[in-house]
Amino acid sequence: MRKKLYIDGQWVEADDYRPLFSPYSGEQIAEIAYAGPADVQRAIEAAERAKPRMARMPAHERAAILERLSALIREKAEECAQLIALEAAKPLKTARQEVERTITTYKFAAEEAKRIHGETIPMDAAPGGEDRIAYTIRQPLGVVAAITPFNFPMNLVAHKVGPALAAGNTIVLKPAGQTPLSALLLAELLEQAGLPAGALNVVTGSGSAIGDMLVTDERVKAVSFTGSPEVGIAIRNKAGLKKVTLELGSNSALIVDQGVNVDEMIARAVTGAFSYAGQVCISLQRIYVHEALFDEFVWKFVKQTESLQLGDPLDPQTDLSAVISPHDAQRALAWVAEAEQAGAVIAAGNRSDGNLVHPTVLLAVRPDSSISCSEAFAPVVMINKIASVEEGIQLVNDSRYGLQAGVYTSDLRTAFAAAEALEVGGVMINDIPTFRVDHMPYGGVKESGTGREGVKYAVEEMTELKLVCFKK
Structure with missing residues (x-):
């Protein structure tokens, strides 16, 4: 299948098309348009033209479009899941969960469209403020650039497109090079849902070329990016005074205290x-893991790991499939080898079949090993022994990242102390750091980024606060 660009409500031919391959089988699954500079300019111009119409559109109409979109995704839920499994090698059972979350995210966006409001300011609280009435309103920024990653090709797009439309903005979307198909399907569904032409434009192709044009164009008022810290920092440096929301790297950690039920x-x-x-x-x-539980935890963790089903992402029984590229598979195993040379013990895994890396468990990993201090983005986990939760907190914080962390403990004082001391954007008590629901504030500190997602919080990032003051 040949996929065109989506600009100003039209499917537009590009001068260049490139093949898209399955990360699992290596088979070609589509031909994808590669946008040139003129195409990106057309997309920005279309978004700029649609800006007044979206800004004037009543909140209930924006909400209705997003509700209709949710219903359309629900009708095509299995098709959407199959598409994610195909282009991203995400196991079908996980892809189905992502589609459900996507539906929820757009529903939240529909609700938030009707909740965008300001507050009244008691002006007479300050000398000289007497006889004045003041209030704030939130107004759309205009054109928003959304640059999304491969790992949640529907739901992380929803976390940018949903709030942007809810707030009355227009969007130019650049999906990840490996996963454009679900973003192009979204364009079809939003057109069916009644979104005006130009309010959403999808440009596929080179991330660096398209990204640079979007980030530096002065008509673009905000950039929302999810990806690597290196690219995120470069965007921040080029964006000037634009609003920038960055969801970047992580090496999320879990602390397991003594006295908890490992099972x-x-x-x-x-x-x-x-x-x-x-x-x-x-x-x-x-x-x-606290030394009192370490051996039990490792044994049970490895046993559970070895029960995972590996294979074709389109098989409903598969738990774990291929990583996104051969380079990522090679890098993961190289990091494991580096850790082993420095004294780490391999408790499970450490092999691959093509892009399919077997789930790997490492013990006694040095803190300066790549697998400890960088982001693996691969099925590799390290388990180290600690003498106390305080030691665990120091190790968690000894990182350039700070997205989320988890703490299992049965002691309330320990839980509160850890929640305050951990240098992260979110602390999950008695749960893993991988927990997320789509309306909570989500984002990190340090090299994990700046700004927050979660629909209500993203709407705030994508609107401008204006004060209105009347002198009586």
């Missing part, structure tokens, strides 16, 4: 480490 958390922890082959922004990569 109740093992299946959850294995899911957090290996769901979608570890290619999740908050994938569980580092586990610090």
Whole structure:
């Protein structure tokens, strides 16, 4: 199948098309348009033209479009899941969960469209403010650039498109090069849902070329990006005074205190480490277990890991399939080898079949090993022994990342102390750091990014606060 660009409500031919291959089988699944500079300019111009209409559109109409979109995705839920499994090698059972979350995210966006409001300001609280009435309103920014990753090709798009439309903005969307098909399907469904032409434009192709044009064009008022810290920092440096929301890297950690029931958390922890082959922004990569529970935890974790079903992402029984590219598979095994040379013990895995990396468990990993201090984005997890939760907190914080962390403890004081001391954007008590629902504030500190997603919070990032003051 040959996929065109979607600009100004039309399917537009590009001068260049490139093949798209399945990460699992290596077979060609589509031909994808590669946008040139003129195409990106047309997309920005279309979004700029549609800006007044979207800004004037009543909240209930924006909400109705998003509700209709949710219903259309529900009708095509299985088709959407099959598409994600095909282009991203995401196991079908996980892809189906992503589609359900996508429907929820657009429903939240529909609700938030009707809740965008300001507040009244008591002006006479300050000397000289007497006889004045003031209030704030939130107004759309205009054109928003959304640059999305491969790992949640429908739901992470929804976390940018949903809030942008809810707030009355227009969008130019650049989906990940490996996963454009679900974004192009979204364009079809939004057209059916009644979105005006130009309010959403989808340009596929080179991330660096399209991204640079979007980030530097002064008509684009905000950039929302999910991806690597290196690219995110470059965007921040080029964006000038645009609003920028960045969801970047992570090496999320879990602390397991003494006195907790290991059996109740093992299946959850294995899911957090290996769901979608570890290619999740908050994938569980580092586990610090109290010495009193360490041996029991490791034995049960490895046993649960070895029960995972590996194979074709389109098989409903598959738990874990291929990583996104041969390079990523090679890098993961190279990092495991580096850790082993430095003294780490391999408790499971450490082999691959093509792009399919077997789930790998490492013990006694040095803190300066890549697998400890960088983002693996692969089915590799390390489990280290600690003498106390305080030691675990120090190890978690000794990282350039800070997205989410988890703490299992039965002690309330320990839980509160850890929640305050951990240098992350979200702390999950008695759960894994991989937990996320789509309306909670989500984002990190340090090199994990800036700004927050979660529909209500993203709407705030994508609107401008204006003060209106009347003198009586």
